[in-house]
Amino acid sequence: MADIATRASYGRALADLGEKYMFAVMDADLSGSTQTKKFADKFPERFINCGIAEQNMIGVAAGIAATGMPVFASSFAMFASGRAYEQIRNSVGHTKLNVKICASHAGVTVGEDGATHQFCEDIAIMRSIPGMVVISPADDTEAYAAIEAILKYDGPVYCRLGRQAVPVVFDPATYKFELFKAVPLTQGDDCAVFAHGVMIDRALQAYKLLKDEGIEISVINTHTVKPLDEQTVLEYAAKTRRVVTVEEHSVIGGLGSAVCELLSEKLPTPVTRVGINDVFGVSGKAGELLDLFGLNAAGIVRAVKEQLAK
């Protein structure tokens, strides 16, 4: 099966869901990139382009949601969550309004656009808003299913999507998306690897490499970063006593931080965070950048072995 970007899954989901549900979709001049254009072409009366004005987009989204209509608002992660942070915090978070901020082009896999567009802090800032649900789907199957799930959920959601086409990991015929549930994909007692988004595929590659060496890891798909599925995290930390977190995000404030916050209070466990180590990105191809920052199977294998050596 060909690789598919999760932003494409998002656009397809919106266009399909528009037939069943009443909601509006907004964009800030990036509808081709975020793929909201698929919805816009089909339901032009419910699509609202705000031009390059993300702060107003979020404010308008809040106003629409205040009348009872759910809204999806999209741009690149940098601008949807970064530029409009305060509007999200006050007009969407505090009000608990039904706005779904679906942000594409997150992380370094934006690629050639470089540091100004590679937002690796979005989960950190969105996670800090009280009541905000933060999700990061792994592939086409999961992203497509997640969009309907967040539409049915009444309240603010931040959904992280990618630019880069990624392998389809889950079988659409059997896959069921359950919001708030971390899903173990492999079982192994040597180390628990919590990951989300594009890193799920790479964590599964690491699983195979390690298995060949006789090391068994549990890979847990933590698509909902907030609220964290504490029960599953604690269960696997207790089982393995060694934890690695993997994400295309800063090691500050993302899943790595969320897991450390939980474990340090409830079950002190050694944790290695694989992520962007408090630096800005650079231009390059998506795959090159993931390799540059150690966000690949080799990097995960290294982190697991470090844990085992402790």
Place this chain on the structure above:
Amino acid sequence: MEQSKLLYLRKKAAQIRRLIIEGVYNAGSGHPGGSLSCADVMAYLYFEKMNVSAADPQDPGRDRFVLSKGHASPALYAALALKGYFPAEEIKTLRKLGSRLQGHPDMHTVPGVDMSTGSLGQGFSAACGMAKAAKITGAKYHVYTLLGDGESQEGEVWEAAMFAAHYKLDNLTAFLDYNKLQIDGDVRKVMNPDPLDEKFRAFGWEVRFIDGHDFRQIEAAVSSGVKDKPLMIICDTVKGKGVSFMENAVGWHGKAPKQPEYEQAVKELDAALQEFAEVE
């Protein structure tokens, strides 16, 4: 406007001003100046113009009001209390721990508040969203919003202004409380937003410039909207209007009166109310 209606609205504005002072005094903090300057617009909206009812605050067909200059919450709370959304006595709990009457309006705690506001610029965008939603669904309600003149320094205001004109939101009426003072001083000295009428006109709005304390002018302006354009009514007002020592005094932007000041303000406002003792 008939004389009886005029007197009725002036009485409501006087009652709003009295409650503003009651609330801010009891809170020991808050924003009296910019609440007093917009009291007449609030009286006109809640007691003449808007199709709203305290009996059904969530009626989907109701007109909406968004106080984009959320720090003027005492004026909104006063209008809502007088309209019957909650007991007027409750204004004394303003800003206190456990009160519904938060420092800035909260849509989930106060019946009648259509949007939580406080961070400047955001209410204006939300009002645009409510108006746009009505265009999508065909709902017939009208959306009103009130901005401050200092608020117009926020970039988001101009993003929203562009949006409202682009989407032809003729179901949106904005008031701009042009009281010419902000925390740091004269609006024109801090960061001159003038000429606001020309700017909004250039952004595609239908614009009126009126005396914001004159109900006849408010009424004429509100009913002068045109098809396919949002309406901006710039209200020339006096900050602190109705309390002599607060009028045009920047120090009263965000400060509560102490007891002797409170007593003086009450004396003046009660005397003003006395004029309307016979008005129903």
